[in-house]
Structure formats: C-alpha cells, structure tokens
Amino acid sequence: MTLKKVLRGPLLHFLKDPGDNAPLSGSAEYIEDAAIAIDQQGCIAYCGDAEAFVATLPRETTIDHYPDKLLMPGFIDAHVHFAQLGIIASYGRQLLDWLNNYTFPEECRFEEQCYAEQVAELFVQQLLRHGTTSAMVFSTRHEQATEALFGAALRHNMRLLTGKMLMDRNAPAKLLDTAEGGIEASRALLEKWHGRQRLEYVLSPRFAPTSTPAQLEAAGIFMDEYPGIRMQTHLSENLAEVDWVKTLYPDASDYLDVYARAGLLRDGCYFGHAIHIDDSVRERIRAAGSGITVCPTSNLFLGSGLFNWQAARDQQVPIALGTDIGAGTSLSQLQTLQDTYKVCQLNGAALSPWQAFYQITLGSAITLRLDDRIGNLTVGKEADIVVLDSAATPAAATKAALREQRLEEQLFNLMLLGDDRSIAATYLMGECQYRRDA
Known part of the structure; x- marks a missing residue:
C-alpha cells in the first residue's frame, strides 16, 4: 500500500465512553510511541505501536514525528x-x-x-x-x-x-x-x-x-x-x-x-x-x-x-x-x-x-452520528488529527518543570491551562493544514 504519510508520537484516543471517573476498561487507548499511517484517500490505514511498523516502511515514506507531544483525534x-x-x-x-x-x-x-x-x-x-x-x-x-x-x-x-x-x-x-x-x-x-x-x-x-x-x-x-x-x-x-x-x-x-x-x-x-x-x-x-x-x-x-x-x-x-x-x-x-x-x-x-x-x-x-467517520483514530476513519503540546502556555510549562506529569495530569493541564498555543499542528485527511511554528 502506498501511504500519504505517517505520524509518530504518543497517542491517546477513545474507543467508548470512559465513564465519569477513572477510564473504564477498554475505553481509552494510550500508546507511548505510536504510528498513524494515512492512505492516499486520507484515511487511517494503521494505528498502533510504531517501532516495528516504521521498520517495514519504504525509506522515502514521509514521517511527521512528534516525540514530546500528544496525538489525538481532531x-x-x-x-x-x-x-x-x-x-x-x-x-x-x-x-x-x-x-x-x-x-x-x-x-x-x-x-x-x-x-x-x-x-x-x-x-x-x-x-x-x-x-x-x-x-x-x-x-x-x-x-x-x-x-x-x-x-x-x-x-x-x-x-x-x-x-x-x-x-x-x-x-x-x-x-x-x-x-x-x-x-x-x-x-x-x-x-x-x-x-x-x-x-x-x-x-x-x-x-x-x-x-x-x-x-x-x-x-x-x-x-x-x-x-x-x-x-x-x-x-x-x-x-x-x-x-x-x-x-x-x-x-x-x-x-x-x-x-x-x-x-x-x-x-x-x-x-x-x-x-x-x-x-x-x-x-x-x-x-x-x-x-x-x-x-x-x-x-x-x-x-x-x-x-x-x-x-x-x-x-x-x-x-x-x-x-x-x-x-x-x-x-x-x-x-x-x-x-x-x-x-x-x-x-x-x-x-x-x-x-x-x-x-x-x-x-x-x-x-452527531458521525462516529463511523471521525471521533477516534481506528483503521478506516478519516485522518483528522490534532497534535497537542501540554506545556505550551507559561503556566503549564512552569508546572511541568516542577513535577513529573502523569497522562491524566497532562490532560487536566491542557483543559485548565491550555488554549490555541497548545495546538502544535492540525491535520485534515492526513494533510497538515495548520502548524504553530510555521
């Protein structure tokens, strides 16, 4: 399969409602080093562990790597x-x-x-x-x-x-x-x-x-x-x-x-x-x-x-x-x-x-009855992806520097201390339509 590109980095998405407290079993998937492969139509062809998958790719494959960010559905x-x-x-x-x-x-x-x-x-x-x-x-x-x-x-x-x-x-x-x-x-x-x-x-x-x-x-x-x-x-x-x-x-x-x-x-x-x-x-x-x-x-x-x-x-x-x-x-x-x-x-x-x-x-x-096309990053979904920076604002960066953050704390920092500066990149159908540092 010819791929449009691959995104790599920590990834979080949801497979079902996580409930109101700690996420219910099987509701959230977090992969510390994930790869998202995007086909020529802009849909997800692979989403999973990166290391072995990336080793199989042709050398010319474009890989956008975000090792210190968080990949999520748009x-x-x-x-x-x-x-x-x-x-x-x-x-x-x-x-x-x-x-x-x-x-x-x-x-x-x-x-x-x-x-x-x-x-x-x-x-x-x-x-x-x-x-x-x-x-x-x-x-x-x-x-x-x-x-x-x-x-x-x-x-x-x-x-x-x-x-x-x-x-x-x-x-x-x-x-x-x-x-x-x-x-x-x-x-x-x-x-x-x-x-x-x-x-x-x-x-x-x-x-x-x-x-x-x-x-x-x-x-x-x-x-x-x-x-x-x-x-x-x-x-x-x-x-x-x-x-x-x-x-x-x-x-x-x-x-x-x-x-x-x-x-x-x-x-x-x-x-x-x-x-x-x-x-x-x-x-x-x-x-x-x-x-x-x-x-x-x-x-x-x-x-x-x-x-x-x-x-x-x-x-x-x-x-x-x-x-x-x-x-x-x-x-x-x-x-x-x-x-x-x-x-x-x-x-x-x-x-x-x-x-x-x-x-x-x-x-x-x-x-909105759109979950057959968007909402998470499972294979076949449209590759709408946001790249999040949990330490983008001064307050979040200060907090991250003072103590190690678990994933739950990173998410809470994003929702309480984040804004548009927390968006490192935005992809629509696998194409990067916004990049903060461009």
Whole structure:
C-alpha cells in the first residue's frame, strides 16, 4: 500500500465512553510511541505501536514525528456561529439585548458577498488554529454567506455541517425571509452542497421567537422530504427568552413542545443550550433520538445559567460541546472544557479529564452520528488529527518543570491551562493544514 504519510508520537484516543471517573476498561487507548499511517484517500490505514511498523516502511515514506507531544483525534465543535466572529467578547448584554445590539447588526453585513467570503475563510483558518477539525455551524439567513462558508470548508477539505438561518419575524428586515422562501433557499443550497466531499446541509431555524409557526411547520415538512437530514436550533437558553416563547406560542405545553408540534423533535435534531429544562424535557429529547449542544462559555458570558451536566448524563441524553462564538469567548475547545469543568463544580459534579476529552472527540461524534467517520483514530476513519503540546502556555510549562506529569495530569493541564498555543499542528485527511511554528 502506498501511504500519504505517517505520524509518530504518543497517542491517546477513545474507543467508548470512559465513564465519569477513572477510564473504564477498554475505553481509552494510550500508546507511548505510536504510528498513524494515512492512505492516499486520507484515511487511517494503521494505528498502533510504531517501532516495528516504521521498520517495514519504504525509506522515502514521509514521517511527521512528534516525540514530546500528544496525538489525538481532531476536536469537534457542535455549536458555533461563523458570522459572529467579529463580535466576540462584545460588552455586557444578556441574550435578547445582545442579539439586538450586536448579533443582528453584524449579521446584516453578510449580505455583502466579499465580507462573507473574507469572514468564512478566517473562520475556517481559526478553527484549524484551535485544533477543531469538524464543526456544526450556524450561518446567517443569506444564501451567499452560507455558500461562502461551504466554499471555505471545501477548499480545506474540512468536515463541516451548516445551513442558512431561517427567520421570518422579530428581527431586522435585512435578516428576514418568509416561511416559503426560506425553505426554497434551503432546498437549493442542500441540493448544491450536501454530500460534496465532507459537507452536509443542516436545517437551521434560529430559535422559536424568530420563526412563525408556519415557518417551523415548513421546516418539519422539509425534514420529511429529506430523511436523515439534521436540524439545529436553540432551546431554553435564557429565562426571558423562555417567557417570550410562552407568549408567542401559548398553546404549547413548553418550549420543546413548540418544536415537537412542528415535527422538529426527532432523530438528528440538536438543541443548543437547553439550560432551563426539567427531567421531562430531557427524557423527550433522549427518546426522540435528538441531542443537546452544550455551550458553557457563552452561558457564563451572557449570564444565562448553568447547564446541568450530571442530569443529562444520568438520563443518557446525547450531548456535544460547542464554543458558541461570538457569545462564547474563544474558539478553543480546551477553554470550553475549562468552563465545563467549572460549571460542573458549581453544580456539585466532577468532570474528569478523560470524560472531557472524550466529549470533544468520540462523544460529540457519536451524538452527531458521525462516529463511523471521525471521533477516534481506528483503521478506516478519516485522518483528522490534532497534535497537542501540554506545556505550551507559561503556566503549564512552569508546572511541568516542577513535577513529573502523569497522562491524566497532562490532560487536566491542557483543559485548565491550555488554549490555541497548545495546538502544535492540525491535520485534515492526513494533510497538515495548520502548524504553530510555521
């Protein structure tokens, strides 16, 4: 077999959920000196001990060797807004004010083709810089902005799921479509982009307050027409938002019921935030085959509330982590883990580093139904790989110099002290798309 290249170095990935404490037997695989062989199609042809395998390779084989780093599957960002890159860390608003004062004005700019293309390319490059190799992304309501994002991901061969935003009320006129027009535009975009290389179209009603019942119902019919298509939206992020939904949809029993009545509570539907929910809502999400995209950084920034991680785990609700830029303050999933850990602490729960790194790799891949292609480094998977440097930040380097670090401590340092500096390199389908020291 002719190989594209081989990566060599310490390796960690997950084969199943490691549990909430020390990793369960057979759940995590760590190889101190591993080789990952990548075939010409960009998939993994071998993953295992390096020494004997490397000795069998032709002399001309390219080997990228990282003896003092850690190889892991690329990170997955399950909830992020590419059009909000320019308003990251905008001062002092809770959700609804923040949308009106920052988000909506910025998203209006994306009717300009050149601006949309510029931000789309920057966004993809920044994902790679932060070690993210796959993402489910909200676009704007503009078709050209969605096309720009698809185009940027296509150029880098990134696995990216996105779709134009559906909004037909309670927003500036420049951001509104119609129930019928939004669906027709979504259909045209899906037919053009869905399934090209590693791209998927995701039906994307922003949230119940910016869609009429007619638009949500049309979205449910759209999902019937395209079996297997995914849907992303927002749910119960903010208490004022929850109250607003009650006034807009008085016949619904609760916020989730708004989506259920429209046919948007089913397999492949993902609800962002879902902070202010009860056991009944969690159970209905689980039973439907849907999932929650958890966004702790933005929840803290906007003061929205603390997601009940342990309750979701106890009820076996599928969860995936998202940075939620721009209310989130970093595209780094390492910093997302830092905030997840703190939120769990405030709720009286513990997040182990094993469970944390499982969640941004295989765990999110399973939730998004992508684990047949990404999420770990087993043979046949797409070779999306991140190279981590656990001593990249000054605090982490100081700590490493003062005491020897077990693997568990290295992981904990990465999630509490790491950021984009901790990403030494990022590979998509075996091609190095970002190198920190270049």
